[in-house]
Amino acid sequence: GIQVEQSPPDLILQEGANSTLRCNFSDSVNNLQWFHQNPWGQLINLFYIPSGTKQNGRLSATTVATERYSLLYISSSQTTDSGVYFCAVHTNFGNEKLTFGTGTRLTIIP
Amino acid sequence: GAGVSQSPSNKVTEKGKDVELRCDPISGHTALYWYRQRLGQGLEFLIYFQGNSAPDKSGLPSDRFSAERTGESVSTLTIQRTQQEDSAVYLCASSSYPGQTEFGQGTRLTVV
Numbered sequence: 001g002i003q004v005e006q007s008p009p010d011l012i013l014q015e016g017a018n019s020t021l022r023c024n025f026s027d028s029v030n031n032l033q034w035f036h037q038n039p040w041g042q043l044i045n046l047f048y049i050p051s052g053t054k055q056n057g058r059l060s061a062t063t064v065a066t067e068r069y070s071l072l073y074i075s076s077s078q079t080t081d082s083g084v085y086f087c088a089v090h091t092n093f094g095n096e097k098l099t100f101g102t103g104t105r106l107t108i109i110p
Numbered sequence: 111g112a113g114v115s116q117s118p119s120n121k122v123t124e125k126g127k128d129v130e131l132r133c134d135p136i137s138g139h140t141a142l143y144w145y146r147q148r149l150g151q152g153l154e155f156l157i158y159f160q161g162n163s164a165p166d167k168s169g170l171p172s173d174r175f176s177a178e179r180t181g182e183s184v185s186t187l188t189i190q191r192t193q194q195e196d197s198a199v200y201l202c203a204s205s206s207y208p209g210q211t212e213f214g215q216g217t218r219l220t221v222v
Contacts, residue, residue, distance in 0.1 A: 033211060041147075041199060043213040086153065088211070097166050098143060098203070098211055100153040 002027045002091050004101035012107045013077055021072040021104045023087035031090035032063050033098070034072050038083045046072070046085075077108045112136070114214035116202050122220045123192055131187045131217045135204030142185050143203045143211070144177060153201065159185060192221045 003026040013019055023032070034046040047054050047061040049070065054061055058078075063070040074081055087101045115134040123129050135142050144156040155169040159179045170176070174193075179185040189196055199218050205211040 035213075042215055043201065043203075045210045045212055048210040097155050097158045097169070098205075099155070100145075103152050 002029070002089060002099055004087060004089055004099055006085075006087060006101040006104050008104060009102065010105045010107075012109065015077055015079060015108055015110050017077050017108075019074045019077060019106065021074070021085050021106075023070040023072070023101050025068050025070075025087075025089050025101075027068075027091055029065065029068075029089040029091055031098075032065075032070050033088050034061055034070070035086045035088065036081075036083050037086065037103075043086075074106075077106075079108045079110055082106055082108045114202055114204050114212050116200075116214035116217050118217060119215065120218045120220075122222060125194060125221055126191055128188065128190045129192055129219065131189075131200050131202075131219070133185045133187070133202030133204075133214060135183065135185070135202070136206075136212060137183075139204035139206050139212075140182065141205045141211075142179060143205075144185070144187050145201045145203070146198045147201060147216075148198045156187070156200075189219075192219075194221045197221045 005024045007022045036044045049061045049063045051063050051065045058075045060073045084103045084105050086103050088098045117132045142159040145153040157177045158166045161182050162179050174190045177187045197220050199216040201216045203211050203213045
């Protein structure tokens with residue numbers, strides 16, 4: 001099956017810093033999503049981004065499907081950004097499990 | 111509108127007992143997923159439903175685990191003869207095609 005790797009595994013930053021999280025996948029995908037799992041365990045969908053670039057406030061994401069990677073950018077980090085960030089992919093629309101990456105644990109220090 | 115709802119939020123059970131976990135997906139979402147997350151770990155895929163059928167059951171850890179979905183809506187995950195290694199958070203998610211996947215708050219299962 002498809003392999004989804006995320007880097008870095010851990011990231012500790014000062015409040016106000018910017019960060020870039022990477023998601024590499026081993027096969028063609030039709031669907032890529034980014035999630036944030038907050039310290040209470042709730043998973044929040046940040047982006048549905050099979051290709052191209054999207055922005056939502058301080059967060060933006062870019063997927064280059066032909067090169068099999070996606071990037072999540074967080075600008076002006078806040079302590080509430082702390083948690084684990086997962087990317088997840090489908091390889092076939094509507095007929096396969098959503099495969100999750102290994103996650104990046106982000107800690108923002110005040 | 112209402113999001114994905116899971117019940118119970120927490121469940122403590124004695125080893126050897128059966129448990130049933132419930133998931134109410136977002137109305138109209140045809141796809142439904144169950145995942146397991148052990149403390150500090152990633153998401154482990156269990157089973158996927160498209161409508162009421164389960165084309166992929168590959169993640170179910172053993173024959174003690176089963177799941178069903180009825181009316182293209184509510185799903186139940188049943189664990190028989192629970193073991194301590196079953197302790198984890200069980201997460202349910204749903205999505206429409208194509209579209210974003212939304213998660214419930216999870217059920218924290220503790221087997222004592």
